[in-house]
Amino acid sequence: MNVLWLQAGGCGGCSMSLLCADTPDFHAHLRAAGIELLWHPSLSLASGSEVLELLQRCADGRQPLDALCIEGSLLRGPNGTGRFHVLAGTGVPMIDWVRRLAARARHVVAVGSCAAWGGVTAAGDNPTDACGLQYEDERPGGLLGAEFRSASGLPVINIAGCPTHPSWVLDTLAALAADELTAADLDTLARPRFYADQLVHHGCTRNEYYEFKASAEKPSDLGCLMEHMGCKGTQVHADCNIRLWNGEGSCTRGGYACIACTEPGFQEPGHAFDQTPKFAGIPIGLPTDMPKAWFIALASLSKSATPKRVRDNAVADHLVQKPALRRTRTK
Amino acid sequence: MSRLIVGPFNRVEGDLEVTLDCADGVVRAAHVNAPMYRGFEQILQGKLAHDALVLVPRICGICSVSQSVAGARALADLARVVPPPNGQHAINLMLATENLADHLTHFYAFFMPDFCRPVYADQPWHSEAQRRFLPGHGEQTRVALAARQRAFTLLGTLGGKWPHTQAIEPGGSTRAIDAAERVRLRAKLREWRAFLEQHLFADTLERVNAIDRLDALWRWHAQQPEAGDLRFFLTLARATGLAGLGAGPGRCLSYGTYPQPDGTLALPAGVWQMQPGGAQVLPLQTDCISEDASRSWLESGRAGEPVARHPWSGLTRPAPDKADAYTWNKAPRWAGQVVETGALARQLVAGQPLLSEAVAQHGCTVLTRVLARALELAQVLPQMEQWLRAIRPGEPFCIPAPLPESGQGMGLTEAARGSLGHWVVLQQGRIANYQIVAPTSWNFSPRDAAGVPGALEQALVGAPVRPGEDTPVAVQHIVRSFDPCMVCTVH
Ligand code: SF4
Ligand code: SF4
Numbered sequence: 001m002n003v004l005w006l007q008a009g010g011c012g013g014c015s016m017s018l019l020c021a022d023t024p025d026f027h028a029h030l031r032a033a034g035i036e037l038l039w040h041p042s043l044s045l046a047s048g049s050e051v052l053e054l055l056q057r058c059a060d061g062r063q064p065l066d067a068l069c070i071e072g073s074l075l076r077g078p079n080g081t082g083r084f085h086v087l088a089g090t091g092v093p094m095i096d097w098v099r100r101l102a103a104r105a106r107h108v109v110a111v112g113s114c115a116a117w118g119g120v121t122a123a124g125d126n127p128t129d130a131c132g133l134q135y136e137d138e139r140p141g142g143l144l145g146a147e148f149r150s151a152s153g154l155p156v157i158n159i160a161g162c163p164t165h166p167s168w169v170l171d172t173l174a175a176l177a178a179d180e181l182t183a184a185d186l187d188t189l190a191r192p193r194f195y196a197d198q199l200v201h202h203g204c205t206r207n208e209y210y211e212f213k214a215s216a217e218k219p220s221d222l223g224c225l226m227e228h229m230g231c232k233g234t235q236v237h238a239d240c241n242i243r244l245w246n247g248e249g250s251c252t253r254g255g256y257a258c259i260a261c262t263e264p265g266f267q268e269p270g271h272a273f274d275q276t277p278k279f280a281g282i283p284i285g286l287p288t289d290m291p292k293a294w295f296i297a298l299a300s301l302s303k304s305a306t307p308k309r310v311r312d313n314a315v316a317d318h319l320v321q322k323p324a325l326r327r328t329r330t331k
Numbered sequence: 332m333s334r335l336i337v338g339p340f341n342r343v344e345g346d347l348e349v350t351l352d353c354a355d356g357v358v359r360a361a362h363v364n365a366p367m368y369r370g371f372e373q374i375l376q377g378k379l380a381h382d383a384l385v386l387v388p389r390i391c392g393i394c395s396v397s398q399s400v401a402g403a404r405a406l407a408d409l410a411r412v413v414p415p416p417n418g419q420h421a422i423n424l425m426l427a428t429e430n431l432a433d434h435l436t437h438f439y440a441f442f443m444p445d446f447c448r449p450v451y452a453d454q455p456w457h458s459e460a461q462r463r464f465l466p467g468h469g470e471q472t473r474v475a476l477a478a479r480q481r482a483f484t485l486l487g488t489l490g491g492k493w494p495h496t497q498a499i500e501p502g503g504s505t506r507a508i509d510a511a512e513r514v515r516l517r518a519k520l521r522e523w524r525a526f527l528e529q530h531l532f533a534d535t536l537e538r539v540n541a542i543d544r545l546d547a548l549w550r551w552h553a554q555q556p557e558a559g560d561l562r563f564f565l566t567l568a569r570a571t572g573l574a575g576l577g578a579g580p581g582r583c584l585s586y587g588t589y590p591q592p593d594g595t596l597a598l599p600a601g602v603w604q605m606q607p608g609g610a611q612v613l614p615l616q617t618d619c620i621s622e623d624a625s626r627s628w629l630e631s632g633r634a635g636e637p638v639a640r641h642p643w644s645g646l647t648r649p650a651p652d653k654a655d656a657y658t659w660n661k662a663p664r665w666a667g668q669v670v671e672t673g674a675l676a677r678q679l680v681a682g683q684p685l686l687s688e689a690v691a692q693h694g695c696t697v698l699t700r701v702l703a704r705a706l707e708l709a710q711v712l713p714q715m716e717q718w719l720r721a722i723r724p725g726e727p728f729c730i731p732a733p734l735p736e737s738g739q740g741m742g743l744t745e746a747a748r749g750s751l752g753h754w755v756v757l758q759q760g761r762i763a764n765y766q767i768v769a770p771t772s773w774n775f776s777p778r779d780a781a782g783v784p785g786a787l788e789q790a791l792v793g794a795p796v797r798p799g800e801d802t803p804v805a806v807q808h809i810v811r812s813f814d815p816c817m818v819c820t821v822h
Contacts, residue, residue, distance in 0.1 A: 007345070007346070009367060009397070010392070011390060012391070012818050013494040013495060016392045019436070019479065021428070023477075023480070025476075030546075041339070041341045042341065042344070042441070044342075044467075045447060045466045047802050047807065048337050048802030049802055050802070075368075083650075083651055084368045086367075087338075087346070088364070089339050089348055094367075120386060124373060124377070127370035127374065143688035159641065162389065162495060163495055194418070218729075219505040220504070220505045221501045226593070244487065245493075246486050246493050247483075247488065248484070248487050249486070250492065251497065252491075253506075254496060254497070254505060255498055256505050259385060273378050274381055317727065318725055
């Protein structure tokens with residue numbers, strides 16, 4: 001499967017993240033999965049006119065294009081002209097290139113939350129009129145329109161994340177190369193379900209603190225980040241605490257909140273990123289699938305049952321109380 | 332005179348287009364265009380101050396830690412706090428990991444592949460260059476990418492993830508390191524050191540750091556010209572004349588970086604300039620910094636107002652139809668002058684003897700820029716080993732840093748590719764102005780109000796253009812010798 005990768009209005013971070021894929025030989029990994037890069041802005045020799053020629057051949061259909069990967073949001077401004085991003089050397093706005101190429105591609109893949117929903121580039125009052133390939137935040141549409149289907153019949157595949165995890169990308173591309181990714185493998189926002197059917201909360205090292213509502217109060221505390229520090233891990237679709245980042249990392253393991261970077265509109269949460277919005281002392285964004293009354297009842301019960309160890313460690317940056325030593329055999 | 336428009340320029344970060352006026356086989360004038368605008372300085376207006384720490388790393392995926400550090404330092408300046416020693420060491424380790432990994436990526440994946448190009452097919456070293464550095468296949472590039480991946484696992488532990496960690500706070504770092512983690516991080520630094528000593532230098536870092544003269548460098552090269560990728564680079568540099576290619580403006584800026592608990596910087600700040608009687612280092616005066624938007628697709632302000640503005644009063648409002656403008660980048664100047672920034676600038680300001688002599692002889696050129704980055708790898712990795720050793724598990728990594736309602740703060744740091752500064756003005760808890768001056772904004776700046784070209788625009792003048800070349804290879808060497816990051820430039 002050949003892949004053409006272009007960078008639109010983003011930071012290049014999804015490509016840089018991709019190169020952190022957990023493999024001793026990145027290029028051999030791609031080849032083994034049957035993935036061939038026709039061109040990638042950071043990884044290819046071809047420059048200038050050689051690239052223009054390739055793009056032209058893809059756009060005319062003379063060069064078959066299996067997967068078009070777009071990283072970064074699509075900048076439609078000013079006034080719909082796309083001039084905020086003109087593809088260097090072409091005088092043609094990137095949005096026009098993307099429209100032309102998407103019409104030819106067997107699969108179209110949005111790499112990262114910018115390309116999926118507009119992402120951080122669409123924050124504030126969105127000065128560049130940025131959008132995603134097929135979404136604008138959670139509204140279907142975007143650059144290509146809600147009805148768009150690539151030649152394979154699939155919608156734009158949204159490998160959302162800011163940045164996106166290297167193995168979300170590699171697994172998706174490998175599955176496409178093996179013809180193993182169907183519409184049923186995508187969630188309602190067209191994200192691959194193998195990572196989007198999980199919650200960030202799953203596998204979080206702070207789960208014991210969560211159970212007892214023993215909460216962190218300041219950056220670097222060990223407690224649960226949900227009650228005060230803005231963490232959305234109980235609502236956010238991603239497997240960050242199961243499939244770790246850069247060896248043994250994740251946002252919550254790094255000591256800061258999950259800001260929902262895989263979800264549409266994460267860039268404008270409507271509250272301070274590092275603070276949990278509350279109503280009458282109760283967090284507004286309650287865990288997915290949990291009725292509010294139960295949450296309140298359980299939280300007050302568990303708070304009253306919190307062991308001293310958990311309560312003390314929650315507001316320290318290292319373990320100040322060790323678990324008690326107990327006999328583990330019954331006789 | 333003929334005109335060449337070169338782009339898309341790949342193996343740089345982001346989108347770049349260069350317009351070249353050529354005559355008699357050389358470039359006579361260059362105009363550098365950053366053809367994308369994202370508007371971070373507009374996006375940040377009106378935001379809560381602390382929210383900037385989520386947004387600013389996302390300016391750039393290759394130097395996101397640098398952006399975080401600059402942002403956190405600007406807020407720390409507002410809050411008048413200094414992180415505790417553990418926090419400083421952890422942040423320095425994160426920043427150094429990113430900067431050094433960047434040097435690796437640049438050397439192996441961005442710069443060296445140009446020697447694999449067909450124009451060099453008749454050179455005796457061409458097949459060896461391909462064996463080592465051909466994109467996707469080169470043996471050394473592949474080993475280097477694996478080393479880079481391993482290096483970033485330091486960031487997994489220290490900062491949760493890379494890029495776009497949120498572990499860097501005005502008061503320190505959010506991830507306390509325990510004793511066992513310190514042991515594991517040390518093993519990772521050893522692994523990184525082993526890669527450098529086996530593959531890049533084919534020698535110990537200590538012996539590389541001891542090379543203090545140009546003749547000693549060439550003797551080191553002559554001992555084993557095939558051993559290690561840096562020696563092979565020196566072979567190619569000599570064969571292709573990189574020592575004389577791409578001379579910059581002869582004035583270099585560094586904000587200095589890696590603050591230590593005793594208040595010093597591991598790499599000092601200053602402005603280095605070439606003088607008739609020898610080089611001179613002036614103290615850094617940040618009030619001498621200005622940005623001029625006369626040739627940018629941005630408003631320059633009302634008539635009668637100064638064209639060059641200090642970042643405290645900087646203005647970012649798109650003006651896409653502005654006549655005579657040719658880029659989204661502004662033109663930063665220091666005391667009205669064009670400066671170059673990057674690893675070479677840092678080393679010259681620090682008075683590194685080998686590079687000082689090399690620059691005295693050849694100037695700031697492709698050779699000395701690439702050499703400076705390689706030597707910085709040898710120099711900073713041992714310092715990382717020391718910072719890690721200095722971490723005291725159990726002591727604080729982060730202190731509270733309540734922000735005032737109003738005020739202004741400046742955050743300076745060094746990214747791999749040079750000096751990065753954030754200037755934030757706060758009013759009633761909200762951001763009233765946020766200005767970012769990125770390294771490549773300095774290096775790839777357009778002409779200013781006086782018509783003076785930016786550093787790369789100057790460095791390209793005189794570059795050879797071979798018959799039939801539409802993307803001249805010499806131009807590619809020069810552009811990539813700056814390790815540009817266009818997404819930062821235009822933010
Ligand atoms: S999604 Fe995030 S990491 Fe990816 S390009 Fe956009 S800002 Fe960068
Ligand atoms: S933990 Fe949340 S914010 Fe962090 S990478 Fe995962 S989804 Fe994004």
